Amino acid sequence: MPKNNVVVIGAGPAGLAVGLSLARRGRPVTILERDLERPPDNPADAFEHWARPGVSHHRLPHSLLGRTRRTLREYAPDVLEAMLHAGAWENDFGARLLRDAVAPGDEDLVAIHCRRPFFEALLRRTAQDEPLVSIVSGAKVEGLTLQPDGTAAPRVAGVRLHDQTVLDADVVVDAGGRRSPIRSSLKQAGVPMPTAQTEPCGLVYYCRYYRLADGTDYPAWTGVFGPSGTTECVRFSIFFGDNQTFAIVLGVPTSVHSFRALAREPIYTMAVSQFKALAPFIHPTVAEPITDVVAFGSLQNVFVPALLNGAPPVRGLHFLGDAYCHTNPLFAFGLCLALDYGFRLGHIIEEHPADVVGQALAFAEATSMEAEQCFHAVAEEDRDRTLAWDGAPPSGPWLGRTFAGFVRQCAQPAVMLDPIVARAVLRRTQLLDLPDDLMQQEAILQRIIALQSALPKPAPGSVPSKDELLEIVAKTTPAPAE
Numbered sequence: 001m002p003k004n005n006v007v008v009i010g011a012g013p014a015g016l017a018v019g020l021s022l023a024r025r026g027r028p029v030t031i032l033e034r035d036l037e038r039p040p041d042n043p044a045d046a047f048e049h050w051a052r053p054g055v056s057h058h059r060l061p062h063s064l065l066g067r068t069r070r071t072l073r074e075y076a077p078d079v080l081e082a083m084l085h086a087g088a089w090e091n092d093f094g095a096r097l098l099r100d101a102v103a104p105g106d107e108d109l110v111a112i113h114c115r116r117p118f119f120e121a122l123l124r125r126t127a128q129d130e131p132l133v134s135i136v137s138g139a140k141v142e143g144l145t146l147q148p149d150g151t152a153a154p155r156v157a158g159v160r161l162h163d164q165t166v167l168d169a170d171v172v173v174d175a176g177g178r179r180s181p182i183r184s185s186l187k188q189a190g191v192p193m194p195t196a197q198t199e200p201c202g203l204v205y206y207c208r209y210y211r212l213a214d215g216t217d218y219p220a221w222t223g224v225f226g227p228s229g230t231t232e233c234v235r236f237s238i239f240f241g242d243n244q245t246f247a248i249v250l251g252v253p254t255s256v257h258s259f260r261a262l263a264r265e266p267i268y269t270m271a272v273s274q275f276k277a278l279a280p281f282i283h284p285t286v287a288e289p290i291t292d293v294v295a296f297g298s299l300q301n302v303f304v305p306a307l308l309n310g311a312p313p314v315r316g317l318h319f320l321g322d323a324y325c326h327t328n329p330l331f332a333f334g335l336c337l338a339l340d341y342g343f344r345l346g347h348i349i350e351e352h353p354a355d356v357v358g359q360a361l362a363f364a365e366a367t368s369m370e371a372e373q374c375f376h377a378v379a380e381e382d383r384d385r386t387l388a389w390d391g392a393p394p395s396g397p398w399l400g401r402t403f404a405g406f407v408r409q410c411a412q413p414a415v416m417l418d419p420i421v422a423r424a425v426l427r428r429t430q431l432l433d434l435p436d437d438l439m440q441q442e443a444i445l446q447r448i449i450a451l452q453s454a455l456p457k458p459a460p461g462s463v464p465s466k467d468e469l470l471e472i473v474a475k476t477t478p479a480p481a482e
């Protein structure tokens with residue numbers, strides 16, 4: 001293994017972004033990845049043929065927001081170009097939703113549709129091709145070695161691998177994802193660490209991927225990313241993918257145990273077919289499933305401040321991507337921030353090559369306000385939706401709702417009616433503005449309020465009621481024991 005002073009733990013989106021960023025600034029970097037397999041040459045094959053046991057959500061649906069595209073345009077336009085060439089496609093909200101009102105500045109209101117392994121394979125290949133990037137596969141990191149300092153926070157000295165070998169490092173980036181062992185190993189070693197803010201997302205996902213039949217197009221749809229909505233007990237959405245693929249996600253409350261039957265294929269299919277916006281997509285002449293139904297639960301919103309009492313808890317160590325902050329996947333903030341902050345951290349390390357405290361302060365300055373706002377915005381929305389699903393009446397100052405409830409129930413539906421509202425709301429959902437910015441835009445909020453009486457009501461029968469869904473899942477749910 002080459003001796004290198006910047007070591008990155010994890011070759012996921014965050015680790016690859018910081019690696020690419022450093023290498024393109026002339027700095028060698030070693031990325032240690034626990035998984036053994038490298039991606040196949042063709043990114044479209046990565047979904048089927050790239051085993052990634054280190055990332056449990058590798059094959060689950062991902063959306064790439066306008067912010068992700070902007071980050072790629074700025075830092076890695078070659079990756080974006082390769083994606084579009086290999087079968088990803090752009091969803092231009094400006095052209096679709098703003099139409100004649102498109103103005104300069106709207107060019108970032110464009111999301112990208114592809115599957116995560118497809119994207120990651122291309123990012124990995126691009127990083128691998130950089131002469132200054134060394135990716136070591138099968139290298140599972142267990143902890144760090146530290147140089148104690150009697151008066152200040154310890155200084156990182158290296159990383160310890162599963163076979164107990166130690167790799168020297170003067171800067172370590174923990175991009176090991178939500179299950180990275182680094183924080184817990186530091187706590188066990190008695191290193192004071194910032195306290196994590198944590199809130200449950202309150203929902204479980206049931207997803208399945210499909211591929212369109214040859215010569216078939218996606219059925220007609222309306223919406224922003226794709227057909228989606230929130231009913232009295234389900235958040236449903238279609239995630240479009242690359243190369244004629246798409247996924248259907250049903251997110252249901254964790255508290256309704258009988259919904260676990262949605263993991264069974266016939267029950268899931270029966271449930272999906274009750275949604276008028278989803279049913280045409282699963283017609284056998286339109287598409288065929290390419291995966292089983294996959295359940296994903298235990299979802300948490302987590303934000304851990306980068307600094308402790310205004311200073312890094314370990315000098316020379318940076319937390320990035322999901323190891324820094326992760327939120328309900330429905331919002332698609334995770335990969336977006338992992339990439340953007342990864343590219344920025346590379347720049348910051350390069351700007352402060354010998355000053356690891358300066359790096360930490362600059363990174364916290366650049367990211368912590370946004371990361372914390374993302375955490376709070378998503379956690380508030382999760383709390384609000386969970387209360388609504390539990391049958392609690394809405395309450396709050398925004399048309400009788402919390403701000404999260406106002407955004408979900410009043411602002412987002414108004415996107416389809418008014419281009420000025422659409423621009424402001426889309427800039428928030430695409431993470432082009434800070435999540436809290438919308439709350440300060442009084443004229444937009446008044447416009448949203450004025451539009452409420454014009455919002456179309458959902459057609460009767462367009463989504464199943466909670467009772468109807470409970471009836472479907474009860475078809476296989478065993479009767480409770482007497």
Ligand SMILES: Cc1cc2nc3c(=O)[nH]c(=O)nc-3n(C[C@H](O)[C@H](O)[C@H](O)COP(=O)(O)OP(=O)(O)OC[C@H]3O[C@@H](n4cnc5c(N)ncnc54)[C@H](O)[C@@H]3O)c2cc1C
Nearest residue numbers: 010012013014034054062063141177321322329332334335
């Ligand atoms: C169900 C689900 C759906 C999601 N949908 C979206 C979405 O639509 N849009 C979006 O933007 N985000 C989404 N996200 C979030 C997104 O997947 C994450 O934010 C993103 O993966 C973070 O990237 P990362 O590089 O920080 O971590 P990861 O992608 O988890 O990568 C971590 C890497 O580190 C490696 N690793 C772990 N431990 C070690 C170790 N000890 N030693 C060496 N290597 C190690 C892993 O193998 C992996 O390669 C979703 C998340 C989930 C759970």
